[in-house]
Amino acid sequence: MVEVEPRALIRNDIPQSARIWNFWMGGKDYCDIDRIVGGECISVYPDITTMAVQSRQFLVRAVDFVARDAGVHQFLDIGCGLPTLLNTHEVAQAVAPAARVVYIDNDPLVLAYARALLISTTPEGITSCVYGDFHEPTQILYQARNRLDFTEPVAVMFMGVLGHARSHDDMLQTVRTVMAEMPSGSFLAMWDGTDDSPAYVEMWRRYGTAGAVPYVPRPREAIRAAFDGLEFVEPGFVPITNWRAVAAEVGQTTPVSAYGAVARKP
Secondary structure, three states: OOOOOOOOOOOOOOOOHHHHHHHHOOOOOOOHHHHHHHHHHHHHOOOHHHHHHHHHHHHHHHHHHHHHHOOOOEEEEEOOOOOOOOOHHHHHHHHOOOOEEEEEEOOHHHHHHHHHHOOOOOOOOEEEEEEOOOOOHHHHHHHHHOOOOOOOOOEEEEEOOHHHOOOHHHHHHHHHHHHHOOOOOOEEEEEEEEOOOHHHHHHHHHHHHOOOOOOOOEOHHHHHHHHOOOEEOOOOOEEOOOOOOOOOOOOOOOOOOEEEEEEEOO
């Protein structure tokens, strides 16, 4: 298999997921259409900005746990989105200077920013940003195998991206295809949006009418199914605001329609 990165134009006339999330997180790397559509989304589901911030905090806690407590120092971050504060490699290499991180995304703007900004923070560490579409997991595995050691555990990450899968079956196939190639002791860190809030579901419906790639919130159990066969790390499959949060923070953060977990492959 040969590495091929399709030539793609950066579209500034339709909203794009990574730029929208950047807007919700208070960043500056978005277009006017993202600001307009993102603002309309906030009017429908105001807690989306809280979810954006909390999803990053979940990522930080998950990566820190895997690197520090589990001793896994290889990360495959699929659908990484635009660089922001406390990216995966920064958290991992702060714990393990020689950590290897491979970022995967299929958006040309994300790749351009990532290759310029997501650089190893230590001389020993390795950080790569490569093209990949999670709908083609075998291509992702090829890219990762060239950069990571599949004889040693790897932490696979899907952070809020699998709602873009064409169907629930496609979502499960993507996760299971990737995890099947990972050795024992590897981890899956994942969260996604749930359908328990009518306002949240309506927000994504309106987002899709703007020409963007649709995102489908799913029932909690449909998302939880991606972890079948894996061993949950405590506290299991929970709201992302509750996953290993500082005790004082639990219950103090606005609940959001997002569940996730970290789980180990036996």
